[in-house]
Amino acid sequence: MEALDTKDTWSDIRALIESGDREALMAWLDAQPAGQMGLLFSRLNSDEVQEIIRLVGPEEAAEILVQISEAQAVDIVEDLPSESAAAIVDEMDSDEQADILGGMDEEDAEAILSLMDPEEASDARKLIGYEWNTAGGIMITEYLAFKEGSTTLDLLEDLRANRNVYADYDVQYLYITNQKGQLKGVLKMRDMLLAKGNVRVGRLMNNKPIKVRADATLIELREIFESNNILGIPVVDNSDKLVGVVRRAAVEEAFVEEATEDFLMMSGLSGEEELRSMPFIERTQRRLSWLVVGLLLTVLASSVIAAFEHIVKEVIFLAAILPVVANLSGACGNQAVAVSIRELSLGLVKPWEVMRVILQELGVGLVIGSCLGIILGTVVGLWQQNWILGFVVGGAMAMNSALSVVFGGSIPLILKWIKKDPALASGPLVMTLADACGFFITLGLVSVTLSYLS
Amino acid sequence: MEALDTKDTWSDIRALIESGDREALMAWLDAQPAGQMGLLFSRLNSDEVQEIIRLVGPEEAAEILVQISEAQAVDIVEDLPSESAAAIVDEMDSDEQADILGGMDEEDAEAILSLMDPEEASDARKLIGYEWNTAGGIMITEYLAFKEGSTTLDLLEDLRANRNVYADYDVQYLYITNQKGQLKGVLKMRDMLLAKGNVRVGRLMNNKPIKVRADATLIELREIFESNNILGIPVVDNSDKLVGVVRRAAVEEAFVEEATEDFLMMSGLSGEEELRSMPFIERTQRRLSWLVVGLLLTVLASSVIAAFEHIVKEVIFLAAILPVVANLSGACGNQAVAVSIRELSLGLVKPWEVMRVILQELGVGLVIGSCLGIILGTVVGLWQQNWILGFVVGGAMAMNSALSVVFGGSIPLILKWIKKDPALASGPLVMTLADACGFFITLGLVSVTLSYLS
Numbered sequence: 001m002e003a004l005d006t007k008d009t010w011s012d013i014r015a016l017i018e019s020g021d022r023e024a025l026m027a028w029l030d031a032q033p034a035g036q037m038g039l040l041f042s043r044l045n046s047d048e049v050q051e052i053i054r055l056v057g058p059e060e061a062a063e064i065l066v067q068i069s070e071a072q073a074v075d076i077v078e079d080l081p082s083e084s085a086a087a088i089v090d091e092m093d094s095d096e097q098a099d100i101l102g103g104m105d106e107e108d109a110e111a112i113l114s115l116m117d118p119e120e121a122s123d124a125r126k127l128i129g130y131e132w133n134t135a136g137g138i139m140i141t142e143y144l145a146f147k148e149g150s151t152t153l154d155l156l157e158d159l160r161a162n163r164n165v166y167a168d169y170d171v172q173y174l175y176i177t178n179q180k181g182q183l184k185g186v187l188k189m190r191d192m193l194l195a196k197g198n199v200r201v202g203r204l205m206n207n208k209p210i211k212v213r214a215d216a217t218l219i220e221l222r223e224i225f226e227s228n229n230i231l232g233i234p235v236v237d238n239s240d241k242l243v244g245v246v247r248r249a250a251v252e253e254a255f256v257e258e259a260t261e262d263f264l265m266m267s268g269l270s271g272e273e274e275l276r277s278m279p280f281i282e283r284t285q286r287r288l289s290w291l292v293v294g295l296l297l298t299v300l301a302s303s304v305i306a307a308f309e310h311i312v313k314e315v316i317f318l319a320a321i322l323p324v325v326a327n328l329s330g331a332c333g334n335q336a337v338a339v340s341i342r343e344l345s346l347g348l349v350k351p352w353e354v355m356r357v358i359l360q361e362l363g364v365g366l367v368i369g370s371c372l373g374i375i376l377g378t379v380v381g382l383w384q385q386n387w388i389l390g391f392v393v394g395g396a397m398a399m400n401s402a403l404s405v406v407f408g409g410s411i412p413l414i415l416k417w418i419k420k421d422p423a424l425a426s427g428p429l430v431m432t433l434a435d436a437c438g439f440f441i442t443l444g445l446v447s448v449t450l451s452y453l454s
Numbered sequence: 455m456e457a458l459d460t461k462d463t464w465s466d467i468r469a470l471i472e473s474g475d476r477e478a479l480m481a482w483l484d485a486q487p488a489g490q491m492g493l494l495f496s497r498l499n500s501d502e503v504q505e506i507i508r509l510v511g512p513e514e515a516a517e518i519l520v521q522i523s524e525a526q527a528v529d530i531v532e533d534l535p536s537e538s539a540a541a542i543v544d545e546m547d548s549d550e551q552a553d554i555l556g557g558m559d560e561e562d563a564e565a566i567l568s569l570m571d572p573e574e575a576s577d578a579r580k581l582i583g584y585e586w587n588t589a590g591g592i593m594i595t596e597y598l599a600f601k602e603g604s605t606t607l608d609l610l611e612d613l614r615a616n617r618n619v620y621a622d623y624d625v626q627y628l629y630i631t632n633q634k635g636q637l638k639g640v641l642k643m644r645d646m647l648l649a650k651g652n653v654r655v656g657r658l659m660n661n662k663p664i665k666v667r668a669d670a671t672l673i674e675l676r677e678i679f680e681s682n683n684i685l686g687i688p689v690v691d692n693s694d695k696l697v698g699v700v701r702r703a704a705v706e707e708a709f710v711e712e713a714t715e716d717f718l719m720m721s722g723l724s725g726e727e728e729l730r731s732m733p734f735i736e737r738t739q740r741r742l743s744w745l746v747v748g749l750l751l752t753v754l755a756s757s758v759i760a761a762f763e764h765i766v767k768e769v770i771f772l773a774a775i776l777p778v779v780a781n782l783s784g785a786c787g788n789q790a791v792a793v794s795i796r797e798l799s800l801g802l803v804k805p806w807e808v809m810r811v812i813l814q815e816l817g818v819g820l821v822i823g824s825c826l827g828i829i830l831g832t833v834v835g836l837w838q839q840n841w842i843l844g845f846v847v848g849g850a851m852a853m854n855s856a857l858s859v860v861f862g863g864s865i866p867l868i869l870k871w872i873k874k875d876p877a878l879a880s881g882p883l884v885m886t887l888a889d890a891c892g893f894f895i896t897l898g899l900v901s902v903t904l905s906y907l908s
Contacts, residue, residue: 226521263716268792275796284818284822320756322777339723347490348526364741
């Protein structure tokens with residue numbers, strides 16, 4: 001792993017690019033340890049990356065691009081002239097094509113599609129049309145399909161003749177269709193090869209194959225793979241026509257994408273993934289768009305304090321303790337948000353079960369709130385040598401934590417119910433509510449007990 | 455999907471459990487739509503789950519458990535008597551065994567291991583010993599290995615004879631070893647079956663197979679799979695002995711686990727995954743352990759305000775604006791933390807490149823800070839009709855955002871460098887620093903410009 005961190009590496013690769021020696025460059029790239037392509041490409045500037053892509057040619061370039069993260073690959077392809085981008089995308093598997101093109105601006109993607117092989121382009125267009133987290137969105141359109149009437153000898157001949165084409169095909173199944181292209185059965189390659197004599201495939205195939213519709217969800221797909229020892233599931237359209245195959249690894253890849261997206265959105269990074277190799281302006285804009293909304297919401301919450309200014313003037317220590325109440329309540333709410341988002345993505349809770357979640361979270365919230373209230377109350381009592389103030393602040397903390405936990409647990413479900421993305425909007429909403437309620441409860445309690453406090 | 459949400463479902467399954475009719479129960483479970491097992495098991499109480507497991511028997515139970523999420527499965531197995539737990543775990547693939555047992559308390563796992571088939575137990579113990587995010591941690595020990603001297607006829611006979619045993623094996627390769635068990639080559643099942651006549655496997659096999667050491671990282675494994683059209687990579691130990699096989703899907707599954715863990719930790723949920731079906735006490739304890747640390751840190755940060763109480767007394771509006779500065783700076787820092795954690799897990803940045811990241815983030819931070827400062831300054835100026843105060847608060851916001859972005863970008867790298875988990879500790883650390891600096895900068899700026907403010 002050390003190799004790439006020395007200055008030699010950078011002078012090596014730059015010298016190779018300048019020399020324009022394709023063979024030497026490819027040999028050097030091949031010799032890099034696995035797992036280094038992403039790092040390598042993130043450290044070269046855009047011109048250098050383009051020069052490498054040009055030198056190695058479309059086939060090699062396609063292989064390199066599928067090794068690095070999708071966000072990085074999309075970025076590189078967008079920078080290329082449409083012609084060379086199209087040549088490279090042409091070389092990819094259909095699902096990789098859809099990932100790359102689907103990650104680009106529609107206009108850029110269209111420019112590339114119009115220059116691609118028409119058949120590949122039409123396949124890619126169809127795939128982009130599916131939601132990325134459904135069977136249609138992650139399937140490949142490269143599979144082996146044969147007609148019902150064929151015999152094992154026909155198949156063997158075809159396999160031997162097209163050995164090179166099929167060598168790239170991952171899935172170890174032969175799909176048997178009728179004249180209309182409707183899926184009739186699945187035949188394991190191994191069973192076909194181990195069969196004795198020349199047999200009609202109809203007699204060997206499994207004629208009740210496991211199959212899914214193009215809109216099957218990731219959870220459904222994962223469960224099918226978990227309960228069946230198969231490597232691919234055929235995907236059919238509404239008229240039972242075979243349209244693609246979902247591979248086991250593709251399902252898990254989509255789950256990685258989902259978990260990553262949740263992680264980034266909960267951290268306040270909307271839209272596509274941010275990498276430090278991306279253009280400065282793009283990175284700044286993405287982060288700001290979310291922060292400006294946050295700014296306005298947090299000013300709104302703080303206006304509660306402004307409304308109670310006279311109380312703060314009386315008990316100036318509140319200025320120090322209000323941010324504590326707000327921060328902690330926000331943290332309580334965030335934990336509950338994360339649990340809800342996780343349960344939603346595992347299919348363990350349905351959006352309309354809000355009441356059930358509220359009741360479950362209320363219990364947890366009351367216990368958590370009581371503990372935090374007791375600790376904070378004690379800290380304040382000792383610090384200010386004012387146990388009544390400690391009791392009031394601790395009580396406010398307890399109430400507001402419980403409330404925030406309930407908000408945090410329920411708001412993601414409500415957002416999902418009204419078809420908004422819970423990972424993006426829940427955080428700011430829960431934080432604002434937690435802050436505003438925290439300020440209101442604390443200042444309200446202090447104002448009614450003011451005569452006992454001083 | 456609707457079926458499980460009606461009351462009928464629950465009376466159905468409960469009636470089936472009470473009846474004790476195994477066949478009827480299994481038929482009912484089989485008839486459930488895919489993706490429902492997790493939901494189903496999360497809604498039944500512990501006794502009901504145990505009764506189902508007992509009724510269906512170990513083999514069925516193992517199949518059900520691998521369909522649901524790991525956290526849920528670990529929970530269920532922990533509740534079972536060791537004997538029946540051992541019988542179920544015995545039925546799983548080696549990597550699933552390691553996942554389940556590795557997720558349990560050491561003591562519970564040991565109790566189960568001691569009751570398992572000794573050979574399976576010894577395999578499982580070895581697998582648990584590897585880090586979960588390395589080749590050793592995700593490999594399976596079920597693979598087909600033959601000695602160098604064998605011929606295709608020997609292999610075919612063995613395959614036909616053991617067809618049922620091998621039917622469960624995923625990987626489509628035969629591994630060829632010498633007498634010492636060292637990996638000598640890999641033979642594609644298909645190439646073997648398509649070969650004509652009786653040939654020694656040594657002549658057909660690829661004798662420079664792709665292989666990895668047991669400590670290979672997920673990034674290395676993913677890149678090997680991306681650049682080679684293979685379904686499994688053989689794993690060897692230090693003496694080149696074949697010890698397991700990593701499947702493509704297992705690598706992606708491990709990435710899902712990593713992204714999920716990052717997501718949960720960044721949201722303040724440490725340790726294992728929390729699901730609402732878990733015991734109340736356990737859920738509360740996990741959340742509290744993180745919150746109490748947060749409470750102490752945030753009190754520490756707020757002590758800065760307490761030290762400046764005299765300034766707050768002069769400009770009471772600060773009580774409303776300090777939480778805004780703290781919240782927003784924290785959000786800025788969090789975004790940078792998320793980008794760093796993401797880049798670390800993609801291998802795009804090395805922990806010792808802190809200076810590089812600081813410089814990169816400083817630029818982004820200054821632009822973001824300036825924008826937020828201008829907006830907040832304008833809001834304050836308009837609100838308080840005091841443009842000098844607006845200028846001071848806006849300036850403080852700008853400086854502190856830039857600082858928080860730098861903290862957020864660099865702290866995860868530093869934590870990783872000193873071998874701490876960045877996903878868990880970065881959030882609270884960055885928030886505390888952002889708060890404390892925000893309070894200090896704002897109050898400091900106000901105190902030196904106090905004479906111009908009123």
